[in-house]
Amino acid sequence: MATTAYTAGEKQGQGAQWAVATGHPLAARAASRMLEQGGSAVDAAIAADAVMGVVEPMATGIGGDLLAMIAPPGLEPVAYNGSGAAPQLLCAEHVQALPGARIPERHVLSITTPGLVRGWWDVHQRYGRLEWAMLLEPAIQAARDGFAVAAVAAREWRIFDAVLHADPACATLYRAGHPPVAGEHYANPELANILQEIAQDGPDAFYVGRPAQQADRAMRRAQGLLRAQDFHAHRGFFCQSIHVQLDDCALYECPPNTHGMAVLQAVQAAWERPSDPRQAELALVQATQQAMAHAARVVCDPAGNTVCTVVVDRDGLAVTFMSSIFKRFGSGYVVPGCGFVLQNRGFGFSTPGHVNGPGPGKRPYHTVVPSLALKGGRFYMGLGVVGGLMQPQGQIQIWTRVLRDGWPLEQALYAPRWRLETADRLALEDGFDAECADFLRAQGYASPEKGVGELAGRSDFGGAQAVERLVDGRLKAVSDPRKDGCVAVQ
Secondary structure, X not given: OXXXXXXXXXXXXXXXXXXXEEOOHHHHXXXXXXXXXXXXXXXXXXXXXXXXXXXXXXOOOOOOEEEEEEEOOOOXXXXXXXXXXXXXXXXXXXXXXXXXXXXXXXXXXXXXXXXXXXXXXHHHHHHOOOOHHHHHHHHHHHHHHOEEOOHHHHHHHHHOXXXXXXXXXXXXXXXXXXXXXOOOEEOOHHHHHHHXXXXXXXXXXXXXXXXXXXXXXXXXXXXXXXXXXXXXXXXXXXXXXXXXXXXXEEEXXXXXXXXXXXXXXXXXXXXXXXOOHHHHHHHHHHHHHHHHHHHHHHOOOOXXXXXXXXXXXXXXXXXXXXXXXXXXXXXXXXXXXXXXXXXXXXXXXXXXXXOOOOOOOOOOOEOXXXXXXXXXOEEEEEEEEEOOOHHHHXXXXXXXXXXXXXXXXXXXXXXXXXXXXXXXXXXXXXXXXXXHHHXXXXXXXXXXXXXXXXXXXXXXXXXXXXXXXXXXXXXXXEEOOOOOOEEXXX
8 A cells, every 4th residue: 555645744745546635633644544444535524524623622523513515526516514503492582682683602592503423424324435433433532542732723722711711511621721732632531432422323322312411401501592302303414516617617615504605706706807916806805895795695794613624535536524613612612521512603693584583493604615616527626714704705715816817726725815804904914915915905995903814823814725636637735834734645
């Protein structure tokens, strides 16, 4: 067997057989192990994603959701929506009584049903090759034996320590007041035990077993509305993706309840590039602004935190796999004894009466949006960007630079980015072209208040993972230096 090209700091690489781009070296190692044992791209993505929920608990975990874009060779890409719904007990009257008639960012009513575990199972049943239990072994080991906390994760853990104090179970699990520093060992044996149960008994261990029962008890004590029945009732679904044709490329996104429509709208609107590079950048900013405003009117307001894994296997099956607990550390409520935090996707609901208003069993507008592109009907590239508002904005910038402008993938992914904070406030990443920056400011895009766009190092400008099929058939994987991720190729 050929040796896998893999080191902890590798941000890009090329392989002839398969390629992985993901958010942590241990996740890359898990995905590689599955592929080396004959697993599919989906097997590898599940293994990597499970590890990400252990090593980056502020971003994802089994209390969150999954969305995926899967491209079987020779077939149209298929989307999978594993987003969870609001509790059946949630009604508009609960929200109407809150300030501004909106669910606050981290509130017991923001908690929605976790969809991730069912999502793993569903995509594995359709596209997996390896035994189910094998996929979770690396995550179980990392949770039980512990791991060294990575640099960006440690920064975010420290910055969001304030979230961890409200719920005593959360404070204990995630070490409120003394978060681990980079390189420090952290273990989560409670999570290891739950993952082991899921490995042995499948998704029912989660949706019928201890997590569902413990979440029910905890939410009753906290005056929340999530119940065991909401776990029992959850179902994800495969669905037709949405796409636009851009010359010889077709760009695919997940349909609503995600904001994939905004990405497609903006990239298509900016496809005809002005000759002046400053005007071209302004047109891209304006197209993004208009597309996101349209999404806000017809769906909702975006924000959040996520992880992404992109895998292409030796048979050509490609997947962009994204999971999330929404805001960092989600709702801040932990399921006692189970080692994970519940997500706060309910913050994505608008006011009662809006098309995205809250309601029983209703899915809120979702920020997670994996994407793929085909060229000439064949897989060309899988891309995901994490980081709330940067998910659509980062995709728009990267896809435009690659598909329209012909930039090499690594150049497009590493280049300094902008981030619309409001309709007239534009954060610019360090290193952004000074002449272009002055031009954008002159067009009325003011700089946000100090500190905006600088969260946890560079990560507030998103973190991307991507795999590209080159002209010669080889695969290029690139992992964003803004995050802790790396690539693995063979």
